[in-house]
Amino acid sequence: MDFRISEEHLAVVDSIEKFARKEMLPLAQVLDEKGEFSMPLWRKMGELGYTGLLAGEKYGGSNLGALGTTMALEAAGRAGADQGTLLSWAAHMVISMLNIEHWGNDEQKQKYLPKMASGEWIGAMALTEPNAGSDASSVTTSARLQGNKYILNGTKMFITNGPICDVVVVIARSEAGSKGASGTTAFIVDKTMPGWHSSKKLDKMGLRASPTGELVFDNCEVPVENVLGEVGMGMKGVAFSGVNWERTILAGHFLGGMEFNINECIKYAKGRVQFGRPIASFQTMQHKIVDMAADIEALKLLLYRQAWMIDNNMPCIKETALTKSIMGAMMLRNADEAIQIFGGYGLCKEYPVERFYRDWKLATIGGGTAEVNRDIAARFLFK
Template sequence: MDFTHNQEQRAFYASVLEFAAKVVEPGAHERDVESRFDRDVWNQLGGFGLLGLPIPEEYGGSGADIITTCLALEALAEGGHDAGLGLSVGAHVTIGTVPIFLHGTEAQKRKYLPKLCSGEWIGAMAITEPEAGSDTAAIKCRAVRDGDEWVINGSKIFITNGSIADTVIVIAVTDPDAGAGAGVSAFIVEKNTPGFVVDRDLDKMGTRSSPLSLLHFDDCRVPAENMLGEEGSALWKIAFECFDWERTVMIAGSVGAMKASLDASIKYAKERVAFGKPIARHQAIQHKIAEMKAYYDAARLVLYRAAWLKQEGLPHEVEASVAKYFVAEAGMRNALEAVQIHGGYGYIKEFPVERAIRDAKLISIGGGTSEIQKMIIARNLLS
């Protein structure tokens, strides 16, 4: 395995870091407080080429490989301090856009990808339902063929970008008799389609600058040509592939956030004086900093191992789950330690480390919970 980033990748990382510090970081605190998605910042991300990262240039993307896509998401989080925006970008790119590139017809690619890659349109993926989260095969949202259309009925919950999306890829049952996991298809549903209803945005603990929505599909008719991929194969081929992208690429933002917390803690420890010397000279604080560095390095390594295996087309189910599980654990642990190092100030909302705890918690839930990752790892080891 070679985790070395080449000169071009390092330069790209630095340029995204600088862009994020300049464009994303200002106003990140206010967007968290107000729970506000900022379209202007989004448009600038599009202009910088961050909204179609792994999509080939012929469809309007940046043609980045998997590792470079991870680097961009990592740098965006490290420099931008806005995990909500990072979540919106990650969901838009990896689960709202990539499936159209990987499974779309040529006509679908030409119609949707240029607008999604430029940021003119926003993408979302709707798998989760009020009664089906970890147990994806239990989804009930139903699509029934009627002539040249499919009629979708059902609800989807916890959909990142749901209320602002121009396209939502909806996973629905098309053949209820096909047996567990089969008979599930995907549809590209456009924003103004009659019967596509945004119920409301949910008030979140963290990643608050990214909308999280409850959606309903009430006799929502989509043209037959909006089916994405083969009929009946979407659970394994599209939904599970999306989970893989979340576990090998999207979590890069959490690693970037860990670096931001570590840097903030080092800076604070050098400045804050207690008992006549900077707290950085108290061994208890030195140990915390050392441990944060060790967890950050380990999280970054397991992320890039999984991403590299994915890029090389090698099997990586266990490595993806190890990465997802460990980045979630390490991210939460380091976020808590960063607050501890900041003392009372760490508990105050004006300091980004307070926000980092609320943001970090998501990683053990979204894209497959930590319990599910452990189940996958153990199943592979014990089979």
């Protein structure tokens, strides 16, 4: 395996880390407290080309690939950027924009990708429903063909970027009476189409700067030309094809956050004096730091390997499932040890380690729970 990327792409990663340290880190605490997504910050990112890292160059993107984009998000996280903002950024690129590039026809790509790559339009994907979470194939949002339009009705829940998106990839049941993954179709729904809205923004424990909400489709009219991919292949084609990308690239900023956390802990331990000497001199503290570092290095190798496999068109469902099954626990260990090292100060909101503790529970749930991913991995191991 070769984890090297081009000098040009490395320059992009380096510029993102510098940008994040200068522009994103100072906003992290206030965005979390207010639960706000910063549109001015997003516009700056768009102007610098960061919102289109995965898109092809012909659409205004950087064509950074899975490994380069994972490294870019890691760099932003390592610089201390708010994890919520990074989640929204990654979701825009991976589960919305990339699906359109992979499955869209030429007209769809020309219509949507330039606006998404520039950041003018923000993307989302709507799969999960109030009663279709881990059992994602049980979606009931309907798509009924009427003339040259599909009429969508139903509700989607826990949609990252839902309250702020301009375009959303929607998975709906297009074959009445069908069950499971069969009979579902993907649609590109944009803000010019009547009949859909974000009903409410959810007030979350963590990742508060990433707007998450419920999307309601009430006789939403979608032209037939906005079918994404093949009719009947919404789950089996569009949704399932992006799983490896999602479980790799969206973990990049989590990895970066773990690196930021350990650096904060080392700095704090060197400066915090108890019993007449820095707590960094105590073996107990050193072991905590070492354990955090071991998790970071392990997760980095797992994610880089997956990204390399994706870029080389190698199947990696087993690998991404195995990583996703343990990643959340590694992150929570990192956050827990960080708070323990900071002691009472670690419980205070003025220190970033408190925020990570709240942010990272999502990793055991979103994008497939740790339990479901163990089931997926087991199928490969026992077949």
